[in-house]
Amino acid sequence: MKFLEEKFVPFAARIGSQRHLVAIRDAFVVIMPVTIVGAVAVLINNIQGVFAENGLNVMSIYNGYTNFINSTGISDVMSAVNKGSINMMAVLLVVTLGYQMAKGLNGDGIATSVVSLTCYLGLAPAVQTLNNSYSWAENAKNVEVLTDDIASGGIAGAKLDSNGMFVGMLLTIVVAEIFIRLSKNDKLKITLPDGVPPAVAGSFTVLVPAILSVILIVAAGTYIERISGMNLWTIIQKFVSAPLNSVADTLGTAVLVSFLTHILWVFGLHGANLVGAVTTPIFTPMLVQNTAAFENHQAIPNVVPGVDLFTKMGGSGATLGLLIASLLFSKVQAERTVISISIAPGLFEINEPIIFGLPIVMNPIYMLPFIVGPVVLSITTYLLMDFNIIERGCLSIPWVTPPLLSGFLVTGGGFRATIYQAIGIVFLVLLWTPFVLMSNKQNAD
Structure with a gap:
């Protein structure tokens, strides 16, 4: 712990504040609304794929929706939006x-x-x-074209x-x-x-x-x-x-990114911003590739860009599980007061009130589940997506989108991913509960 506090955290802070990385991170933040607009356009034009033959197989809805957006010109509008974003x-x-x-x-x-x-x-x-036309020998496999043409x-x-x-x-x-x-x-x-x-x-x-x-x-x-x-x-x-x-598109990367993000948070540093300064330039093009594949009804090529959202339900540390567990089992009035204030923002992935108000920062009881929960979810999410058991992330959505809805939207209408996200919430409640009870006992003493 002393090594991390004295050596690792200052080093990570310096990396996160490096001006080129900061400029890249801020540039992506500026264009994020446009990215989301483009993702919404792709979703509107392709959401009927949920009902295709290889999906729920409700072809009447699939054909009806397709005919509707084509006949009304909505499809053309969304295509133009995507072209410009x-x-x-x-x-x-x-x-x-x-x-x-x-x-x-x-x-x-x-x-x-x-x-x-x-x-x-x-x-x-x-x-x-x-040129408009060329002729070549029958059954020819290679055709040479002069550069002048x-x-x-x-x-x-x-x-x-x-x-x-x-x-x-x-x-x-x-x-x-x-x-x-x-x-x-x-x-x-x-x-x-x-x-x-x-x-x-x-x-x-x-x-x-x-x-x-x-x-x-x-x-x-x-x-x-x-x-x-x-x-x-x-x-x-x-x-x-x-x-x-x-x-980048490996299980090891997914776990490392999750671990570094949350180990920085428990020392009071904004892990998402610091790690994001390095990962955003790498993961964003990969997510855009996924969006293009989704739009063209092709297999989604990359896994890692879709993992992060499933590891941060309720915000960094997946603290939605802490919210629910505290509401059910916490008897410490100070904690319940902080939790009651944090419920509304927590549903929209904003959990600074918990991180600094409970607190989780430098809290020996809550530090462990804060790190372990997201790491476990990053492993399971990556494996499930890699083996195509749940749908892969392919769209950019607002980071404040509540859980369940976020899983459905980020995968372009993935029901299996949504169900998995619900299971993940149950897992988080079970993970956080022993630590809530431990905190109760310590504060009671």
Whole structure:
């Protein structure tokens, strides 16, 4: 315990406050509402899948709902919403991350966002469009097309959605570091007379740094592609995204994330924020991939992004079990007072009143179930999802969504996941009850 308090907690706090990680975390927070809007749109267009042949097999509801959203145009509206939100995640992240990076370095947020987006779009691979028709020998397996017959079109959509998020993050960090530092160099500033409107004067102030940053970054990306034969998206996917995903989507990762989150909480640090600064850039693209698979009626590829919600029923520490157990068995008036105040926010995953008011922080009795409960749930949830016994998480929902409803929505209408969540609540009550009774006995003494 002394080692954790003196060594681990300060180290974790430093990692969680690292400015690049903080900027990434805050950027994801900004675009979270848009992510949820896109998830809602996907859910509305695909919720009838619950009643498909491979679901509840109530085809009258399935066909009726499908015909309704198609005939009324609701499907088209939701598709357009999705196209502008989830399918633009990389672009949105570049803009918000550029702004957050500038905040951390006391730079021009709008200008940094614009320069970052310019570099990103400038380096994004173009769609390759073939001629209308080609002929080749019968039974030919490989067809060679001369490069002269290929015309560059618009930017590939796959580079603007979750597939481009890692490139967007890394590229924006580099652009921001260079552009903001150049912007603070007085020798590169163009100062206009006082009578010039502020917006115009501000543009000229960063004109030279913007020109230098864009040319430098785009040139570097272009020559990397010429030398390596791979664009930045291919390089990042091959050497960063793929290795991270292979490690991230494992049982060990799910358990480690849960354990670290809650061990930090019991020492008074906001574990979700500190650990989320590292995990959010990894898990969010994986969740968006799941959303795309759900929308296209394909198998959900990733497990870990859907685990966390099932381990935090009532908030960090899965304290919904503590709420119920205390209402049933606690006889300590001080605890019952805190619990009564905490019931309403606890149902919406807000449990700071319990963590700091009961308290759980540095409480030797309640620390153990606070950590063990989520870890056990992370193990069972991962295994059940991995073996497809319950549905996998595929949609982003507001974090304040109450249990049971959250399990149903995050899985795109998964009844098995909802039932499992109800079983999880029973488990949590049984887990917390002995510790509530122990607390009663200690306080009675």
